[in-house]
Each structure stands twice: as structure tokens, then as C-alpha cells.
Amino acid sequence: MTELIEKYAKTLPEYTELRAQTNTQKRVGLSDGRLIQNSSSEQSGVCSRVYRNGSYGFAAAPSVNEESIATVLKTARRNAEFLDRKQNLGKPCYPKIIPIRAYYDQEKTDPTTQKYMIDFLSEIDTHITEKYPALISREIISPCLTTEKALSTSDGVFSYSLVPHASLYIILTAEDKDGVPQQLTANLGNYGYFSDVFKNPSDYFEETARLYEQLMQKCEGVFADAGIKECILHPDLAGILAHEAVGHTTEADFVLSGSVAGKYLNKEVASPLVTMVDFASTAFGKQCPVPIFIDDEGTLAKDVTIIENGILKNYMHSKESAVHFGTEPSGNARAFSFADEPLIRMRNTVILPGESKLDDMIASIDNGYYFVKTGNGQADSTGEFMFGINFGYEIKNGKLGKAVKNTTISGVAFEMLKTVTALSDDMSWCSTGMCGKKQPISVGMGGPAIKCKVNVGGR
Amino acid sequence: MNKNEIADKFLSAAIEKGADKAQCVVSHNIITEIYYEQGKISLLRTLVNNTVTIKVIKDQKKGVVSQNNFDTPDKAVEEALLAAEHAKEDPAEDICDEVNTKTFTSGPLEPNEEAMYNGLVKFINQTKNRFPTISFDSISVEHVLTSHLYKNTNNVSMEETRGVYVFSPMFMSISGEKTSSFNSSLTIFKDPETDFMSLGITEKTLEETEKQANTKTIDGKFKGSLIIAPQCLDDIISTIEGNFLSDSVLINNTSLFKDKLNQQVAAKNVTIYSTPLNSQLASGYNITGDGYTAADMPLIENGILKNFVLSRYGAQRTGKARSANDGGYYVMTAGEKTIEEIIKNTEKGILLTRFSGGEPGVDGDITGVAKNSFLIENGKITDALSEAMISANLAEMMMNISEISSQTFSNGTFILPYVKVEGVTISGK
Numbered sequence: 001m002t003e004l005i006e007k008y009a010k011t012l013p014e015y016t017e018l019r020a021q022t023n024t025q026k027r028v029g030l031s032d033g034r035l036i037q038n039s040s041s042e043q044s045g046v047c048s049r050v051y052r053n054g055s056y057g058f059a060a061a062p063s064v065n066e067e068s069i070a071t072v073l074k075t076a077r078r079n080a081e082f083l084d085r086k087q088n089l090g091k092p093c094y095p096k097i098i099p100i101r102a103y104y105d106q107e108k109t110d111p112t113t114q115k116y117m118i119d120f121l122s123e124i125d126t127h128i129t130e131k132y133p134a135l136i137s138r139e140i141i142s143p144c145l146t147t148e149k150a151l152s153t154s155d156g157v158f159s160y161s162l163v164p165h166a167s168l169y170i171i172l173t174a175e176d177k178d179g180v181p182q183q184l185t186a187n188l189g190n191y192g193y194f195s196d197v198f199k200n201p202s203d204y205f206e207e208t209a210r211l212y213e214q215l216m217q218k219c220e221g222v223f224a225d226a227g228i229k230e231c232i233l234h235p236d237l238a239g240i241l242a243h244e245a246v247g248h249t250t251e252a253d254f255v256l257s258g259s260v261a262g263k264y265l266n267k268e269v270a271s272p273l274v275t276m277v278d279f280a281s282t283a284f285g286k287q288c289p290v291p292i293f294i295d296d297e298g299t300l301a302k303d304v305t306i307i308e309n310g311i312l313k314n315y316m317h318s319k320e321s322a323v324h325f326g327t328e329p330s331g332n333a334r335a336f337s338f339a340d341e342p343l344i345r346m347r348n349t350v351i352l353p354g355e356s357k358l359d360d361m362i363a364s365i366d367n368g369y370y371f372v373k374t375g376n377g378q379a380d381s382t383g384e385f386m387f388g389i390n391f392g393y394e395i396k397n398g399k400l401g402k403a404v405k406n407t408t409i410s411g412v413a414f415e416m417l418k419t420v421t422a423l424s425d426d427m428s429w430c431s432t433g434m435c436g437k438k439q440p441i442s443v444g445m446g447g448p449a450i451k452c453k454v455n456v457g458g459r
Numbered sequence: 460m461n462k463n464e465i466a467d468k469f470l471s472a473a474i475e476k477g478a479d480k481a482q483c484v485v486s487h488n489i490i491t492e493i494y495y496e497q498g499k500i501s502l503l504r505t506l507v508n509n510t511v512t513i514k515v516i517k518d519q520k521k522g523v524v525s526q527n528n529f530d531t532p533d534k535a536v537e538e539a540l541l542a543a544e545h546a547k548e549d550p551a552e553d554i555c556d557e558v559n560t561k562t563f564t565s566g567p568l569e570p571n572e573e574a575m576y577n578g579l580v581k582f583i584n585q586t587k588n589r590f591p592t593i594s595f596d597s598i599s600v601e602h603v604l605t606s607h608l609y610k611n612t613n614n615v616s617m618e619e620t621r622g623v624y625v626f627s628p629m630f631m632s633i634s635g636e637k638t639s640s641f642n643s644s645l646t647i648f649k650d651p652e653t654d655f656m657s658l659g660i661t662e663k664t665l666e667e668t669e670k671q672a673n674t675k676t677i678d679g680k681f682k683g684s685l686i687i688a689p690q691c692l693d694d695i696i697s698t699i700e701g702n703f704l705s706d707s708v709l710i711n712n713t714s715l716f717k718d719k720l721n722q723q724v725a726a727k728n729v730t731i732y733s734t735p736l737n738s739q740l741a742s743g744y745n746i747t748g749d750g751y752t753a754a755d756m757p758l759i760e761n762g763i764l765k766n767f768v769l770s771r772y773g774a775q776r777t778g779k780a781r782s783a784n785d786g787g788y789y790v791m792t793a794g795e796k797t798i799e800e801i802i803k804n805t806e807k808g809i810l811l812t813r814f815s816g817g818e819p820g821v822d823g824d825i826t827g828v829a830k831n832s833f834l835i836e837n838g839k840i841t842d843a844l845s846e847a848m849i850s851a852n853l854a855e856m857m858m859n860i861s862e863i864s865s866q867t868f869s870n871g872t873f874i875l876p877y878v879k880v881e882g883v884t885i886s887g888k
Contacts, residue, residue: 031711034776035547040538041525045508058504062527079503083493086576087500114522115545122547137711173713173821181713181821226680226848226886256497257596258633320497339506378815380641381596381631384845386828388817408817408826410848438597455888457826457848 001064002160005046005150008069009101012154015051015093018073019151019296020044020064021338024110026194028117029141030125037141038114045338048076054089055080060339094319099156100300104293108162110146112195117142120194123201124170124208132212136181137173142166144194145442149296157298163291165442166194167432170204172211176219182405184215184373184391189432191289214372214391214403221403222394229456230368231409232361232395235428237374237387238447242276242349243433244377245385245413250306250314251332251344251437252321260383260414261312269312270417276307278316279348279444280331288348289431289444292331296342301331306349307417318344336439343437348444354423361422361451363398369456370395371409383413408457416452424449460487460509462618465529466610469513472532474612476540478515482554482611482750485529486510488604491570493579495598500579503572515539516554520546551775554611555750563745566622566649570602574651575624582628582655590632590665592672596641598628602651609750617746623647623871624741626658630665634672640845642668642813642831644690647742647871659870660690667812671831674845677887684808684861685849685883686801686835689868689875691811696731696758696789696875699853702819704758704766705786706773713821715854719764720779725857727762729878730792735784741871747785754783759857790874794863798877801862803838809847809885810835816849823853829885850884859883 001020008018022044029037046068047060057079059072121140128138146164151157167189173181186207190197198204233241248254249261256262261269270276277283280301281291292301297319304314317325318333321344333342362370375388386408394401429446462485473481487509494502512525513535522542524535579600586593606620626646632639646659656662687695701708703724708714716724725731734755735743747753749771757765766782767773774781802810809829816827829847833840864877 031707033547034549035521036710038521038542038546039523039525040542041512043508043510043527045527054499056502058502060504060506060508062507062509075505079505082572082576083500083503089499113545114542118545118547137713139711173711180715183713183821226850226884228888253497254596258594258631258638260638263636324497339508341502341504375817380815380830382638382640382845384640384828384830386815386817388827390817390820406817406820406822406824406826407850408828408848410828410846412846455846455848455886457828457850457886 001148001150004064004069005152006158009152009156009158012152014154016154017049017151017297018069019149019338020046022148023337024146026112026114026117026144027142028114028121029139030121031139032137033125033129035118038118040114043337046072047338048072049341050076050080051093052080052084054091055083055087057081057083058341094323097155102159102294105160105162110164110193112193116195120198120201124204127205128208135172135174139171141169142194151296151298153298155298159294159298161293163191164193165189165191165290166197168198170208170211172215174215174219182215182218184211184218186211187430187432191287191291217403218391218405221405224369224404224407224456226457227455228453230365231452231454232365232370233450233452234370234372235424235426235447235449236430237371238351238450239430239445240374240377240387241450242351242447243346243435243443243445244379244387245383246276246306246417247278247346247349248379249383249413250316252315252317252325253344254381255315256321256324257381259381264312264414267312268310269414270307270310271420272310273354273420273423274307274310274417275305275352277350277352278304278306278346279350283348283350289429290348290442292334292347295331295333296335297329297333299329299331299333301347304330316344316346318342334441336441340439343439345435345437345441346443350445351423351447351450353425353427353448355425356422358424358449361424361449362395362400365395366397368395369393369404370400379413384410385413386410409454410457411454416454419453420450422451462487462608465511466608469511469532469536470610470612472536473513473515476536478517478540480516480554480612482514482609484512484607484609486605486607490601490603491572492599492601493575495579495583495595513539515543516552517543519548519550519552520544521549521552522546551772553771553775554613555615555771556613557751558614559752560616561752563619566741568604568620568622571651575600575602578651578655585656586665590669592632592634592669593630593665594633596629596631599625601625609746611750615750617750619744619746623649624651626655628661630668632668632672637672639668639671640830645870649741660868668831671843673843675834675842676846677834677844677885680884680886681807682882683885684805685880686805686808686810687878687880688810688812689873689877690870691814692875692878693789693873694814697787698819699857700768700786702821702823702853704768706770708821709767709769709779710773710776715823716764720767722764723762724764724854725759725762726860728794728863729759729762729857729860730757731759732757732790733768733784733786733788734790735788737788737790739869739874740788743788753785756783788872791863791876793865793867793876795865796862798864798866801864801877801879802835802840805835805838805879808835809833809844809849810840814849819853825853826850846888848886850886856880
């Protein structure tokens with residue numbers, strides 16, 4: 001793949017990207033001990049994007065060889081010409097950049113066999129069966145994705161990257177006293193091949209025990225009371241808050257479409273306690289869960305400080321949006337598969353930790369909630385967001401009370417962030433995130449526990 | 460590309476290498492897309508992709524490999540057999556045994572790029588003139604050609620080729636400093652010369668969104684009526700199918716409807732069909748994912764649950780009947796009152812056109828935000844809403860449907876009316 005693509009780096013005309021990509025996926029799933037998923041897939045191909053006077057042409061084809069490369073180069077050019085002829089936008093080409101040649105890879109061969117994954121999941125399943133007979137159902141699912149890319153651009157950029165990622169979901173279901181099923185999921189995962197990330201099944205027994213305990217509490221749980229409440233969001237929720245509620249509104253393409261963040265640049269949008277960064281590849285001295293070294297336009301990826309001490313400082317950019325805003329591209333243009341064009345996407349979006357202790361934060365609330373687990377989340381142009389909450393606790397007089405059943409929290413991001421009065425001094429990463437903006441893509445997100453006010457859905 | 464020859468190569472390799480049974484699905488897809496964003500038509504995209512998926516069964520153990528390389532059948536089969544070797548024995552594993560050789564072809568098989576481009580430009584200009592506060596996040600016009608062949612070692616050979624156009628604008632309304640929530644409409648259709656503004660609920664959604672830049676919040680909490688718009692109802696029925704009727708929840712024994720076949724699960728006025736063969740819909744399918752001929756079927760008739768949505772494997776695992784199709788493509792029988800009359804009869808509630816909520820748990824509880832929605836008071840639509848939350852239970856909602864509109868709407872994948880549900884908890888700030 002690399003040799004074939006690299007040789008085009010110096011010969012591509014006008015503004016052209018040429019990318020070869022292979023997405024390799026493995027998936028094993030057990031449902032009540034039965035193997036319901038046991039598959040692998042490989043999607044490989046080549047694509048090209050050509051920019052002409054403000055219009056893009058894009059083409060993708062399966063297989064990576066001279067013939068398919070010639071086809072996509074020709075079709076992408078023809079598509080750009082079609083739109084240019086129709087529109088005649090007359091926009092200049094992007095500023096030239098210094099050619100670079102960059103390799104970001106580790107061992108190419110995945111050492112994980114399907115047998116290793118099946119045995120690993122089976123051992124956890126056996127442990128659950130023996131230890132927790134009260135469950136009515138258990139599922140253990142592991143999807144793994146390895147993305148290998150080689151990119152050449154007409155700027156003389158050549159890059160190669162190989163990013164493996166492994167995930168493990170443990171889903172437990174029990175019935176409450178009324179016979180209604182209640183469910184909780186543990187989401188685990190990290191950068192690396194499955195057998196590198198998940199070494200011993202017994203390492204996850206403690207996590208399973210915690211999940212079971214929470215599920216039993218949920219079965220005895222109560223419905224949340226609706227309305228604006230003072231809450232603590234567990235660190236696992238801070239990440240989804242950073243990504244969904246704030247991050248999307250500050251993607252430059254959304255800003256150009258009318259996102260509410262468009263009118264807030266260099267204005268106060270959050271409590272001074274809040275600083276939020278979209279890290280490219282390294283944070284806090286360690287590699288991020290989804291490291292992006294160079295994006296799919298050939299821009300070296302750099303960190304973007306979105307909010308600094310409560311002030312909205314930057315948007316995330318592609319080459320095109322950077323020209324519009326008169327700034328530098330930030331390396332946020334990412335594509336999921338060979339068949340996808342790069343879009344402005346987040347990488348590893350984090351609210352930075354503060355100085356408070358979680359116990360003190362809980363103790364400071366008379367009547368509210370501590371929300372611990374989230375399912376999905378959505379946000380829109382207004383900054384209004386919602387997250388599904390799968391597990392949490394009441395807080396009564398500074399102490400944790402009964403567990404709460406499924407609910408949803410919502411708010412308007414830039415209003416809600418102004419209600420933040422404490423951030424814990426620790427943080428956690430969510431490494432299993434998938435964002436669904438036109439194309440699915442892996443993202444990292446994280447943050448500390450947050451004390452704030454949100455709107456709680458309830459009965 | 461000869462899909463039959465490719466499938467034969469993979470199936471022969473499977474048998475030669477020791478599989479007891481095998482099935483192969485060969486797909487060939489071409490997508491042509493014109494994309495509008497950031498104030499201009501920005502991209503013309505041509506995507507060609509092929510996929511072959513081989514499933515082998517040996518000693519009742521399954522292995523599956525999928526790839527878009529047709530040249531390595533031996534390698535793919537070896538990987539699938541290796542996966543099967545390490546799998547667990549599952550008596551429910553099998554392949555389609557309904558011996559058939561059928562070919563289905565429908566819709567426009569070639570893209571008309573000129574018509575797609577001209578239709579898009581016309582739509583943008585119409586919107587500027589008629590709905591001046593509308594700002595587009597993106598507009599996608601696609602021609603999608605999908606062609607797939609299902610073949611197995613039981614001599615089943617089923618092929619379907621379908622061409623459709625897909626129109627999906629995403630937009631908001633900007634009025635001074637005020638911005639509405641994102642809204643969108645998706646329509647699947649066959650004739651690219653159609654006026655895009657007239658497709659599905661596009662015009663209606665633009666009109667409603669113009670009224671949503673200025674919103675009101677609800678004070679406190681109340682139990683009220685929820686009038687659910689067709690596009691939102693489609694999502695809800697799909698969630699009900701996934702949460703209560705499908706393979707995974709029935710196999711796991713977590714469905715609230717697991718023992719409800721031929722029992723009442725909805726109000727008596729509710730009749731819903733799954734109609735993938737419906738000629739009034741631009742989209743659909745003739746072949747199930749596991750190789751059987753699909754047929755339309757009732758899901759709920761007069762409130763009575765008539766069918767689950769079970770694959771061959773799900774049926775085998777649960778001891779229930781395999782369903783006639785894979786679900787989707789819903790048609791709901793219309794009621795007698797117009798939507799205007801239904802609103803007039805509503806004391807207090809919400810007209811829900813989009814729902815943004817947490818994925819409901821297996822208990823059916825849902826909570827979420829009423830997006831792009833309106834408050835109804837004393838029989839009239841009063842204000843567009845923001846930060847309004849809804850809390851309900853899907854199973855209870857089905858039982859509490861009080862009225863169904865006489866008008867139905869279609870986007871090429873459904874034909875659905877408005878429905879009114881009573882007793883939903885609605886809360887604001």
C-alpha cells in the first residue's frame with residue numbers, strides 16, 4: 001500500500017488527495033454463553049479528492065492497485081470539473097505547505113486470534129454465570145477495528161498510519177421486583193490490538209462485580225424527579241458533555257452553518273473553572289485513546305484549546321474552513337473509511353480536571369443527583385443537548401441515596417457550563433466512543449466529575 | 460462483475476475445505492452523491508464498493524468472514540473455518556432451506572447527475588424565496604444502486620438489484636440572534652425530475668422550522684397529550700420493533716412482549732403493518748437477510764400483537780415462528796379525524812415532530828427532549844418549544860393511543876398518520 005501511494009506524492013496535479021485505506025474488523029459476541037457473533041471483515045480501497053476553484057470531486061473504489069488508483073483519480077477530477085463547470089466559484093487553491101513524510105505505525109500484524117477472543121469472553125461469561133445466578137441475561141461483545149491509511153497529496157505530503165483499537169462490552173440484565181427487566185453495560189477499551197489491551201479475563205472480574213452491584217441497586221431504584229436539579233456528573237459523563245454538547249457546536253463547518261457558537265468566539269461561555277481541549281495524539285504525557293498524528297488532508301494534527309478558563313477561544317478546522325476564518329488548519333479533517341471524504345471531526349475531547357474532591361462535591365448538595373452512567377447523547381445547533389442516563393444515585397443531605405432508573409438529562413451547553421461550581425481533581429477517559437456525523441468515527445473523550453445544574457427528565 | 464461466479468467460487472472453496480454448509484452474499488453498490496454545505500454545492504462523490512460475506516457451518520459451529528476482495532476465496536474460507544473451529548456448537552445454526560432461484564430488479568439503475576444537480580439548485584432557490592430564515596447545514600442528493608446475491612449450498616439463489624434516489628436536507632432557522640434546533644427530512648424516491656420541495660414532508664418541515672427560532676420553555680411539570688408526527692412515529696415504531704419484537708431481546712428473554720403474541724399490546728384502533736414489498740414505497744426489499752422470499756405482514760392488528768420480527772436463527776433459538784420479513788417499512792391504518800380536529804380536541808400537550816432521547820432500556824422507559832416541537836393549549840398550537848422533556852414508557856404509550864389522524868404521510872419508507880397519546884409526563888425548567 002505505502003509504495004504504491006507514496007510514488008504519487010510528487011506527481012499529483014492541482015489540489016489532489018490520494019488515500020488508500022484498509023479497515024479490518026473483528027467481532028465476537030456471546031449471549032448467555034452462546035456464540036452469536038464470530039466474524040471478521042476487511043474493507044480496503046482507494047479514494048481521491050480533487051479541489052477545483054471551490055468545488056470538490058471525490059471518487060472511491062475497492063482494491064488498491066494501479067488500475068483502481070487511475071480510475072479514482074480520473075473520476076474525482078471529472079467530478080470536480082462537473083461542479084466547477086456548473087458553479088464557477090472562482091475560489092483560490094489552498095496555501096502550499098512544506099512537504100512532509102511521516103510514518104505512524106506499530107506492529108502491522110494483529111497477534112489476536114479469534115480463538116483468543118472467544119476464550120477470553122467465555123472465561124468472563126463463565127465467571128458471571130457462576131457468581132451471579134440471579135441475572136436473567138448476560139451479553140459480552142467485543143468489536144475491534146484497525147485502521148491502516150496511506151495518504152499522498154499534491155503538496156508533497158506522504159503519511160502512513162496504523163491505529164488498532166479494541167473494545168469490550170459487558171451487558172447484564174436482571175428483573176426488578178415487578179418483573180421488569182433492568183440492564184447495565186460496562187464499556188471498556190483502548191488503543192491497541194485486543195490481546196494487547198485485554199490480557200487476563202480475571203482483570204475484569206472486579207469491574208463485573210461493580211456492574212452487578214449497581215444493577216442490583218438499579219433494580220431497587222426509583223424514578224428521577226423531573227426538573228432543574230443540582231447534580232454531579234461522573235467523569236464518564238464529562239467526556240460526552242465535552243463532545244456532544246460543546247464540541248460539535250465548535251466544529252467550524254457547524255459554525256458556518258449557523259451554530260450558536262458562531263457568535264461566542266472570545267466571549268465567556270462557561271464558568272472560569274472550565275477549560276476544554278481537543279487533543280490530537282498526546283494528553284497529560286500519555287498517548288490518547290484515538291491518536292491522530294496527521295489528518296486525511298495531510299495536515300499535522302495539533303491540539304485545539306476550545307474553551308480556556310471559560311472563554312471560547314478556538315474552533316476546529318479543515319483546510320477549507322481555516323481559509324474562511326483566516327487561520328491555520330488544525331488537523332481535524334478525518335474520514336472513516338476509504339469510501340469517505342474527510343470531514344471536520346473531534347479527536348480526543350476533554351474538560352480538564354479541577355481541584356475539588358468528589359466526596360466534598362457530593363457532600364455539598366442537599367437535594368440532587370449523582371449521574372454515573374450514560375448511554376447515548378445528542379446535541380444540536382442551539383447547543384441544546386441531551387444524554388441518556390442509565391444509572392445514578394439520588395443525593396440527599398450531602399449523602400448518596402437510592403439508585404435511579406433510566407432517565408435523560410438535558411440543557412443548553414453554554415448556559416449549563418456557566419452553572420459549573422466544581423470540577424474534581426481526577427479524570428477518566430471514555431475510549432469506546434463512536435461519533436455519527438455523516439460517517440461513524442472513533443473518538444476519545446474525557447473529563448473530571450462536574451458539579452452543575454441540569455434539566456432532569458423524570459416522572 | 461458476475462456475482463454468481465464469485466459466489467460459486469467461495470461456496471466451492473467452503474465445501475472443498477470441509478464446511479458442512481455455507482452461504483455467500485455478494486454485494487455491488489454504487490453511490491453518486493451531490494452535497495451542499497457551507498453555502499455552496501461542495502462535492503460530487505462517486506463511490507463504488509463490493510463486498511463478499513461467507514458464512515460456514517461445520518459441526519454446528521459458525522464462522523463468518525466479510526471482505527471487499529473477490530480474489531481470495533481460499534483465504535477467506537480458511538479464516539471462516541478457523542473461526543468456526545474455535546466457536547461453540549449451536550444447534551440453531553443453519554442456512555436457508557427454501558429452495559428458490561429468483562431475481563428482482565426495481566427503480567432507476569443509472570444516476571441522472573444533471574437532474575440531481577438542477578433539482579438541488581432549484582430547491583435551494585425555492586427555499587431562499589419561500590423560507591428566508593432557513594439556513595442549511597447540509598443537503599445530500601444521492602442515487603444509490605444496491606445489488607446483492609444470496610446463494611448457499613442448499614441451492615438457494617436470490618438476487619435483488621434496486622436503484623433509488625435519496626434526498627436529505629438538514630437545516631435550521633436563524634432569525635436575528637435566535638437559532639432553531641437542527642431539523643431534517645429524508646425522502647427516498649424514484650424520479651429525479653420530481654420537484655424536491657414536494658418530496659415527502661420536506662416542505663412541511665421547512666415551514667414548521669421557520670416558526671421554531673423563537674421558542675418558549677415550559678414551567679414545571681404536567682401530564683398531557685402527545686401528538687406524534689409521522690416521521691417521529693416511524694422512529695418510535697422502529698424502537699418498539701427493536702426493543703420488544705426482534706431476535707436479540709427475544710433470545711435474551713428480555714422483551715416485555717415475549718409472551719404477548721395474539722394478545723393486546725396497543726389500543727384497539729392501532730393497526731401497523733411491515734410492508735417491504737409495498738409498491739407505494741420507493742424503498743423496500745424482496746429478500747430477507749437470511750435468504751428467504753420476503754412478504755408483507757401485520758405487526759399489530761386492532762391492538763393485538765400478530766407477529767414478532769424473527770430471523771431463521773432467532774426463530775430456532777426461541778421456538779417461535781420465523782417471520783415473513785426483516786421488519787421496517789411501516790404502514791399504519793389511518794383514523795377518522797383530521798390532525799386539525801385532533802389538535803382542536805387537545806386541552807394541553809405537545810405536537811412532537813422530533814425526539815432526542817436516551818435509547819430506551821429493555822423496560823421500555825423513555826425520556827428525552829421534544830425537539831422542533833410545539834406546545835398545544837386549549838385546542839391551539841401556541842408556541843415552539845425548547846428544553847421540554849418527555850417521560851413515558853413505550854409499552855404504555857401503545858396502550859394509550861387515543862386518536863389517529865385521517866391524513867397519512869410518506870417519505871418513501873413509511874406511510875404513517877399522526878397519533879395522539881394520552882397521559883405523558885411533560886416537564887420544563
